[in-house]
Amino acid sequence: MSWETKARAHFRAELDSIRSAGLFKEERVIRSVQGAEIEVEYPPGAPPRKVINMCANNYLGLSSHPEVVRAAHAGLDERGYGMSSVRFICGTQDIHHRLERRLTEFLGTEDTLLFPSCMDANGGVFEACFGEQDVLIADRLVHASIVDGMRLCKAMQDTFKHSDMAHLEEKLIEHAGRRFRVIVTDGVFSMDGDLARLDAIADLAERHDALVFLDDSHATGFIGKKGRGTHEHCGVVGRIDIITTTLGKAMGGASGGCVSGRRELVEMCRQRARPYLFSNSVAPEIVAGALQVMDLVSRSTERRDRLEENAAYWRKGLSEAGLDLRPGDSPIVPVMLYNAKLAQEFSRDLFQEGIYGVGFFFPVVPKGQARIRTQLSAAHERRHLDLGIAAFRKVGAKHGILGLKRKEILAKFGE
């Protein structure tokens, strides 16, 4: 088949259908380092503009932290740029093991294995550990990478209503005959910002002899008094069998992820997880930077404390301005707009006011649940938040939604 006679037309039509469905994603180009304030070229070709970033996963503000950058430079000098190998051939340096030990201590687990990303960790862990005799029972709002990982595994799959413990228990009873029943959940749910009820989940697991899998990517480094994660917040450290998490968000934001947990399960990943076996080692400079991040988060809780204060201030300010927020106590604060077109226009208007916040709509979130997901950072200063709240108030007033709740907004704009 020639590309020009048939295939190009096919893919152009596919892309056009994505465009006409309003689902076409475009990148906005940043011309600065990641931070609370960034320079963005938008629309393409426009002169770069300084805006306040309200949509990064840079929760602890470490993406461009001078100590992390310095440590990464030193790592580059001392251990080189890349490993040109997967881990088990000739891609494991002393610093990879050092970082794995630090993560094990920090997460309160038995062992840890680094992956190129948490997407890869989730892609590999289920297939490596579970099989046809088992069942994976997932919260319906888990991250897409978990859905993909589960699909690669031969275990039976089931789901329970979001954070609905009664429904989860029904499923545990329904699948009582399976060898292993694994409860699968996120710690902090990325679209809504709410926390899993991990204490109740751990109790259910104990009562029904099940295992618990937790993806704590939106929690590691800042949820819990010492920032160890949702399991610390819920008082269940040591009771979670598998934790996956990322270095690509709060923990410096470069890349890399891990599977951490019961020693034998981590070892199964080392033997069998395909993204570990067939993809490159995390690069030395990133490992060196991440070790510095571990130092920073272990040394002091100052940054996670500031993040918590920022989130509370932001939530209070937007709420008083009359915006409709999803309730929660994480630094993910979704401003609910319900209508997809309104979310897109709102995001554009915010940008004009110097605030970078992205609209999310179906299929990323359910129909009629469109929103601007705002995310706080320890790098935000009070003035950033005040400017952001003023912008939301102004744009909210422009669209006439201040003080309105779901039904009223839907009545005005439709689904």
Add this chain to the structure above:
Amino acid sequence: MDPMRQAILDYVKREYLEEDDDREVDASTRLISGGIVDSFSMVSLKRFLERKYAISIPDADASPEAFDTVESIARLVERFTAAKAKA
């Protein structure tokens, strides 16, 4: 509504709607394209049908289109139960 459609509808409501969900669901409501059921959570519905009606639905037949309404699901089940009766 016949007993099969009623049983499927009852299952869909119990399995997929939240307690505070005020959406009206009937035999023609779009479940997948309407965002009530997604491909990830659809597996339990397929398993329910297979168990209740003692059939096996190949993955190729369990398409989002076939599972989009209670009506289309019932027709799919009827096709498999009829094939089983013949065999």
